[in-house]
Amino acid sequence: MPQKRQIHLSAYLVGTGIHVASWRLPEARKNASIDIDYYKYLAQTAERGKFDIAFIADSLAVNEDSHPNILNRFEPTTLLAALAGATSKIGLVATASTTYHEPYNLARLFASVDHISNGRAGWNVVTTGDATGETGRNFSRTEHVEHDHRYERAEEFIDVVQGLWDSWEDDAFVQDKETGVFFDPAKMHRLNYKGTYYSVQGPLNIGRSRQGQPVIVQAGASEPGQRLAARTAEVVFSHVKDFERAKAFYKSLKSKLPDYGRTPDQLHILQGISPIVADTQEEAEAIHRKLHDLLLPEQGLRFLSGYLGKVDFSRYSLDTPAAEVEFPQDNGIQSHFEWMTELIRKQNPTLRELYALLEGGANRELIGTPAQIADVLEKWFVEEAADGFMFIAPVLPQGLEAFVDKVIPILQERGLYRQDYEGDTLREHLGLEKPYNRLAVRDRALSEVES
Amino acid sequence: MPQKRQIHLSAYLVGTGIHVASWRLPEARKNASIDIDYYKYLAQTAERGKFDIAFIADSLAVNEDSHPNILNRFEPTTLLAALAGATSKIGLVATASTTYHEPYNLARLFASVDHISNGRAGWNVVTTGDATGETGRNFSRTEHVEHDHRYERAEEFIDVVQGLWDSWEDDAFVQDKETGVFFDPAKMHRLNYKGTYYSVQGPLNIGRSRQGQPVIVQAGASEPGQRLAARTAEVVFSHVKDFERAKAFYKSLKSKLPDYGRTPDQLHILQGISPIVADTQEEAEAIHRKLHDLLLPEQGLRFLSGYLGKVDFSRYSLDTPAAEVEFPQDNGIQSHFEWMTELIRKQNPTLRELYALLEGGANRELIGTPAQIADVLEKWFVEEAADGFMFIAPVLPQGLEAFVDKVIPILQERGLYRQDYEGDTLREHLGLEKPYNRLAVRDRALSEVES
Numbered sequence: 001m002p003q004k005r006q007i008h009l010s011a012y013l014v015g016t017g018i019h020v021a022s023w024r025l026p027e028a029r030k031n032a033s034i035d036i037d038y039y040k041y042l043a044q045t046a047e048r049g050k051f052d053i054a055f056i057a058d059s060l061a062v063n064e065d066s067h068p069n070i071l072n073r074f075e076p077t078t079l080l081a082a083l084a085g086a087t088s089k090i091g092l093v094a095t096a097s098t099t100y101h102e103p104y105n106l107a108r109l110f111a112s113v114d115h116i117s118n119g120r121a122g123w124n125v126v127t128t129g130d131a132t133g134e135t136g137r138n139f140s141r142t143e144h145v146e147h148d149h150r151y152e153r154a155e156e157f158i159d160v161v162q163g164l165w166d167s168w169e170d171d172a173f174v175q176d177k178e179t180g181v182f183f184d185p186a187k188m189h190r191l192n193y194k195g196t197y198y199s200v201q202g203p204l205n206i207g208r209s210r211q212g213q214p215v216i217v218q219a220g221a222s223e224p225g226q227r228l229a230a231r232t233a234e235v236v237f238s239h240v241k242d243f244e245r246a247k248a249f250y251k252s253l254k255s256k257l258p259d260y261g262r263t264p265d266q267l268h269i270l271q272g273i274s275p276i277v278a279d280t281q282e283e284a285e286a287i288h289r290k291l292h293d294l295l296l297p298e299q300g301l302r303f304l305s306g307y308l309g310k311v312d313f314s315r316y317s318l319d320t321p322a323a324e325v326e327f328p329q330d331n332g333i334q335s336h337f338e339w340m341t342e343l344i345r346k347q348n349p350t351l352r353e354l355y356a357l358l359e360g361g362a363n364r365e366l367i368g369t370p371a372q373i374a375d376v377l378e379k380w381f382v383e384e385a386a387d388g389f390m391f392i393a394p395v396l397p398q399g400l401e402a403f404v405d406k407v408i409p410i411l412q413e414r415g416l417y418r419q420d421y422e423g424d425t426l427r428e429h430l431g432l433e434k435p436y437n438r439l440a441v442r443d444r445a446l447s448e449v450e451s
Numbered sequence: 452m453p454q455k456r457q458i459h460l461s462a463y464l465v466g467t468g469i470h471v472a473s474w475r476l477p478e479a480r481k482n483a484s485i486d487i488d489y490y491k492y493l494a495q496t497a498e499r500g501k502f503d504i505a506f507i508a509d510s511l512a513v514n515e516d517s518h519p520n521i522l523n524r525f526e527p528t529t530l531l532a533a534l535a536g537a538t539s540k541i542g543l544v545a546t547a548s549t550t551y552h553e554p555y556n557l558a559r560l561f562a563s564v565d566h567i568s569n570g571r572a573g574w575n576v577v578t579t580g581d582a583t584g585e586t587g588r589n590f591s592r593t594e595h596v597e598h599d600h601r602y603e604r605a606e607e608f609i610d611v612v613q614g615l616w617d618s619w620e621d622d623a624f625v626q627d628k629e630t631g632v633f634f635d636p637a638k639m640h641r642l643n644y645k646g647t648y649y650s651v652q653g654p655l656n657i658g659r660s661r662q663g664q665p666v667i668v669q670a671g672a673s674e675p676g677q678r679l680a681a682r683t684a685e686v687v688f689s690h691v692k693d694f695e696r697a698k699a700f701y702k703s704l705k706s707k708l709p710d711y712g713r714t715p716d717q718l719h720i721l722q723g724i725s726p727i728v729a730d731t732q733e734e735a736e737a738i739h740r741k742l743h744d745l746l747l748p749e750q751g752l753r754f755l756s757g758y759l760g761k762v763d764f765s766r767y768s769l770d771t772p773a774a775e776v777e778f779p780q781d782n783g784i785q786s787h788f789e790w791m792t793e794l795i796r797k798q799n800p801t802l803r804e805l806y807a808l809l810e811g812g813a814n815r816e817l818i819g820t821p822a823q824i825a826d827v828l829e830k831w832f833v834e835e836a837a838d839g840f841m842f843i844a845p846v847l848p849q850g851l852e853a854f855v856d857k858v859i860p861i862l863q864e865r866g867l868y869r870q871d872y873e874g875d876t877l878r879e880h881l882g883l884e885k886p887y888n889r890l891a892v893r894d895r896a897l898s899e900v901e902s
Contacts, residue, residue, distance in 0.1 A: 024628045031624065036535075036656065060555065063658045068633040070656045072624055075556075075563035081532035082567045084487075102551060104511065104589045105526075112526035116487045137652040138555045173482065173523055177475045180747045182519040201588040203511045207485065207523045207679045296631045424841050 007381050007417045007429060008268050008388030010053035010237070011046035011400060013039060015069030017275065018052045018274060019394040020303050021294035023068050027398070033073040042397055043148035045320040047090040049404030050418050052429040053235075054083060055390065061134040065302040077109040084117035091426030093122035093217055093235075098157035099150055100128060100139050103200060106157075107164040110214045111206045117209030119425035122235065123161075124217040125228075129153045151224035156195040158232050163191040165213045166439040167203030188290065189439035211425035212434040221249070229267070230256035234432055237390045241339065245387035246271055268430060271386040274394050275366035275373045283368045291394060300355035318352040325351070326403035348421070370406035377407075378416060458832050458868045459719050459839030459881060460853060461504035461544070461688070462497035464490060466520030469725060470845040471754045472517050472745035478849070484524045488901045491537035493848055498541040500855030501869050504573065504686075505534060506841065509546035512585040516753040521549065528560040535568035542877030544573035544668055544686075550577060550601055551590050551607035554649060557608075558615040561665045564655045570876035573686065575614075575668040576679075580603045606647040609683050613623040614642040616664045617890040618654030640890035655791030656817035661886040662876035672700070680718070681707035685883055688841045690723040692790065697836035719881060720836040725845050726824045728815035728853045735818045742845060755896055776802070789889035821857035828858075831869060 015033030016022040023032070032038050043054040056076040059066075068327050074082075076094030081090055092113060096106055106123075114121035127150035128135055170186035191202035218233040220226065221240075230253060240246040254264040278284040301313040311327060322344045343349070365376055380386045393399030411417035423429060466472040466484030474483070483489050494505040507527040510517075527545030532544055543550040545562060547557055557574075565572035576600035581587055623638035632809075642653035669684040671677065672691075680687050681704060691697040705715040713755040767776060767810045773795045794800070816827055844850030862868035874880060 021631075023626060023633065024631060026628070028628070030626050034566055036569075040536075059656065064636055064639070064653060071634060071656060072619065074566060074658060075559040075657070076566060077529055078532035078560055078563040081529035081646075082536055084490075084535040085533055100553060101556065102553075102590055103554075105552065108526040109529060112529040115485055115525060116529060118487075137650070139553055140648075140650045168508070168523065171480070175474060175481050177477070180472075180475060180745070180750060182474065183522060185515055188515070198591045199588070200591060201585070203513060205510065205517075205522060205524060206526070294631070299631060 001038075004415070005387075006020065007411060008053075008235075008270060009049070009051045009269055010055045010091075010235075010388070011042070011049075011051045012055050012057065012391045012392040013042045013396070014057060014392055015073065015396065017069070017395040017399060018067075018392045019189075019291050019295075020067055020299060021291055021296075022265065022395045024294040025290070025395065028395075029188050031072075032396070033069045036074075036079075036082055038397075039074070039079060040083060041092060042400065043083045043087050043092075045397060045400050045404055047087050047251075049408045050386070050421060051090055051391075053091040053093045054087070054425070055124070055326075056080060056094040057124075058097075058126075060097060060100055060128060061130075061138050065135060065305050067303065077113055080113045080121065081116050084113065084120065087117075089421045089424065089429075091120050091122055091215070091429055092117050092213070093124055093426075094116075095124040095126050097126050097128040098154040099130075103157050103160040103198060104164065104204070107161040107204055108206055110161075111165055111204065111209065111312075114209035114211065114214045115206065119427070121209070122215035122217050124219065124237070125154065125158060126219065127151060151220075151228055151437055153197045154228060155249055156193075156197050158228075159195070160191065160193050160198050160200045162213060162216075162232075163193055164200065164202050164204040165208060166437045167191065168207040169437055169440050170208055172207065180365075187440070189437075189443050191439065201432075202214060208437070211427040211439070212437075215430065215432065226253055226256060229253060230262070231233070231260045233267055234430065235268045235270060237270050237272060238386075239339070240385075243380065243385055245382075246380065247383065249384065250384050255433075266389040266432065270388045270390045271380060272376075272390045272392050274392045275368075275376075275403065276394055276399065277368070277370055277373050277406055279369065279406075281372070283370050284369070292328050295355070296317075297352065300328075301351065304351070306354050313351065316351060319350050322349050322351055322354045370410055373403075373407050374410040374414070377411065378414065381416060455866070456838075458828065458862060459504075459686075459721060460500070460868075461506045461721055461839070461841045462493070462495070462500075462502045463506050463723075463841055463843040464493045464847070465508060466742065466847065467525065468520070468850060469518075469843045469844040470742050470746075471518055471750060472742055472747075473846045475745040476741070476846065479846075482523075483847070483882040484520045484522075487525075487530075487533055488661075489848075490525070491534060492529060493851065494538050494541060494543075495533045496848060496851050496855055497722050498538050500851075501872060502541055502842075503839070503877070504542040504544050505538070506575070507531065507545040508575075509548075510586075511548060511551055511579060512581075512589050514585060516756055518754065528564055531564045531572065532567050535564065535571065535751045536857065538568075540571075540872045540875065540880075542571045542573055542666070542880055543568050543667070544575055544877075546575040546577050548577050548579040549605040550581075551586065554608050554611040554651060555615065555655070558655055559657060562616055562655065562660065565660035565662065565665045566657065568588075570878070572660070573666035573877055575670065575688070576605065576609060576669065576684075578602060602671075602679055604648045606682075607644075607648050609679075610646070611642065611644050611649050613650045613664060613667075613683075613891060614644055615651065615653055615655040616659060617888045618642065619658040620888055621659055621663075621707050623658065632895075636889070640888075640894050642890065662878040663888075666877050666881065666883065677704055677707065680704060682711045682715070684718055685881065686719045686721060688721050688723060689834075689837075691789070694831065694834075694836055697831065698834065701835050701837065711789070716759060717883065719838040721839045721841045722773075722831060723841045723843055724817055725843045726819075726827075726854065726858075727845055728819070728821055728824050728857055730820065730857075732819050732823070735820065738846070739818050746806070748803065748806075752802065755802070755806050764802065767802055770801050773800050773802055773805045783787045821861055824854075824858050825861040825865070828862065829865065832867060 016028045033221045046054050058076045078091040080094050088215050110123045169187035193200045215234045216232050217235040218229045240249050250269050276284045276287050303315050305311050378419040467479045497505050497680050509527045513522050531543040531545050620638035621638040624634045644651045666685045667683050669680045670688040691700050701720050704787045727735045727738050756764050
């Protein structure tokens with residue numbers, strides 16, 4: 001019996017919220033980004049709202065212009081492990097880079113979180129844009145990996161990690177106390193991967209979890225990013241702010257899945273949203289204005305600079321048309337760059353207006369009442385601009401609390417969203433099957449050929 | 452007022468215990484090595500016994516001959532993060548390799564656990580012996596790093612990690628909501644490390660914890676290992692089984708500390724012990740015999756082989772004198788190799804006897820009653836063969852429970868061991884001061900020179 005399509009939700013958890021000035025609110029918790037009890041509360045709140053995912057982003061370099069909530073923060077996999085004990089259902093997904101990790105280590109980290117959480121882990125695969133070379137300089141690298149090479153490496157990296165996750169069949173560890181046989185050697189599989197960038201033998205020193213393997217999540221919107229997603233991703237975070245373009249992206253990415261022997265329902269596209277919800281439109285606008293007023297202009301410019309690659313904004317006044325600024329053509333986050341370039345072309349904002357547009361990622365139509373927000377989400381979902389949403393609250397925990405208390409019940413009433421969790425693993429929440437063990441299949445095929 | 456010297460204890464937590472056959476006991480928990488609730492219970496039991504440390508070992512490769520409890524196990528830092536939430540006082544220490552990690556990533560993992568546990572983390576620095584090349588083959592390495600180079604790299608690696616941990620002064624994050632100043636730029640410090648093996652800019656994206664930095668732990672007994680320990684280690688695990696040699700090692704290592712401007716009490720030497728405790732000598736002997744009987748001879752040989760580097764024991768009978776076996780002269784764990792070589796020379800055991808000696812690391816005089824065990828520990832401690840012990844239980848959880856319930860009270864009565872924790876951080880348990888911020892001192896000195 002096929003289930004009715006339902007909205008999937010991921011909660012982006014980051015200190016006092018994504019808005020650069022959120023920490024300045026009177027009620028903002030000090031040291032929120034490094035407070036484990038606070039993060040447990042955030043994850044529990046998202047779990048109260050029956051979210052599929054509690055999501056932890058990451059970066060591997062910070063500087064004077066970085067977002068305050070990322071200067072001093074937990075390493076994501078250890079944070080997920082800590083959150084696992086404070087929750088029981090919600091999926092736990094974190095970002096980790098294919099460019100700055102060893103696949104064996106990374107495979108272990110996520111497999112371990114998957115066991116600790118009893119089958120609730122996911123890995124958000126990023127290749128790490130590094131326009132300024134700052135990340136590379138934290139990793140003894142003299143040159144940054146070019147964009148296309150990053151994706152080639154990432155392809156191999158994911159193959160290695162997923163291969164290592166299949167090192168042991170689910171029933172490999174027989175533990176027969178009578179005979180003294182701890183495991184069945186026929187059910188241990190060495191990966192023996194030899195690629196251009198990686199050669200990894202295996203086996204991994206951890207078996208498959210209750211859900212088989214951690215869920216693969218991605219966000220790349222570039223052409224190689226989409227190909228990679230179509231082949232390997234099970235959840236894709238997207239940040240297309242325009243409805244028609246979001247629909248086009250949705251259609252484009254889903255249409256690529258059959259090329260890799262996959263069906264469209266094996267990949268969920270979650271669009272990033274930063275709604276500001278309040279009981280009345282006026283209240284919501286007031287929250288937005290309050291945040292806007294707390295943002296120091298030079299801080300906004302520094303954030304813009306950090307967001308878009310190194311631009312020396314001190315050369316410009318706040319009233320300079322953004323079109324006059326020379327933005328670097330680099331290998332940073334291309335989708336952001338393209339989105340902004342188009343926005344500048346269409347709306348011709350000043351720098352002051354540009355940072356206001358970026359400050360919370362807030363879309364005008366997502367500032368409003370619970371019913372208004374629910375209407376937007378329903379439209380995007382029903383008309384297939386999204387399978388769900390990455391909820392990136394401008395202010396935490398208030399934004400998440402308000403969404404859980406006011407918007408979720410409306411989505412539930414409309415039959416768009418689960419009343420309660422129906423399963424226990426992240427794959428179960430997402431309606432994804434437990435993957436079969438590819439190394440077991442490979443080795444059985446090989447042994448048939450040989451015999 | 453100087454505190455009276457007290458025994459420090461670390462509990463080595465590994466599945467059903469260090470004995471290769473421990474999993475075969477009727478009461479042994481299935482899948483113990485991958486059961487998070489079980490590990491929480493182990494850590495809580497050690498905390499009940501007021502242990503300084505719950506310790507998680509590690510390795511980066513397994514094969515058919517590996518110890519059953521390490522084939523399928525948690526990645527250590529995520530495990531520590533999960534244990535942090537289930538405990539409140541005990542220190543949390545895990546092994547991680549300088550040869551197969553990036554210092555920026557590793558610095559984050561341990562700093563993150565240190566924050567999650569509110570100042571209870573420690574890093575057991577290993578350079579990873581890899582006689583067979585098996586580990587390297589999991590990490591795309593064609594050649595293994597030689598022993599001496601491993602230590603040179605490790606020296607740099609530790610300097611980088613400790614430097615990154617000092618990226619932010621304790622009061623750097625002022626978070627002044629009025630002025631909008633989130634941090635004081637003068638209190639952010641870039642490491643700017645340039646060495647032979649690593650060049651790392653910083654800052655790290657996480658600040659110092661309540662105890663300043665994670666505690667540095669080591670186990671290297673070789674000459675370069677001892678030098679490294681004397682310069683950087685705050686706890687050293689040692690596995691010298693002979694009392695007089697342990698005293699000599701203790702004296703030798705402690706005497707090296709002043710060369711690095713350190714005092715002997717800034718480094719604790721914990722000797723590895725695997726006691727079997729029971730109310731009577733007969734009971735303890737019976738437990739030992741039971742374990743011995745459960746060990747399959749070929750499994751013992753395979754374990755021996757895994758322990759000592761690749762030796763094809765199938766060429767030998769169990770009654771072959773060990774002296775006739777050609778052991779490889781490699782860059783594996785040299786201290787084990789030396790210990791065994793001497794043991795073979797002195798006692799001329801057969802292979803059957805050799806694995807019996809190695810099976811639980813059990814020292815004959817540590818099989819006995821609580822008072823007998825306490826006597827041995829007291830002697831080693833008082834006569835300065837050790838500052839404490841790494842308790843490596845042959846059987847878990849029973850061995851740990853028995854030690855906590857029966858031996859700890861005796862040590863407490865004798866005034867050798869704490870009645871309760873007096874502090875909250877691992878450094879406080881160990882009587883170690885919170886380290887000053889070396890980058891802050893460096894940068895202040897530089898700015899004075901410049902002005």
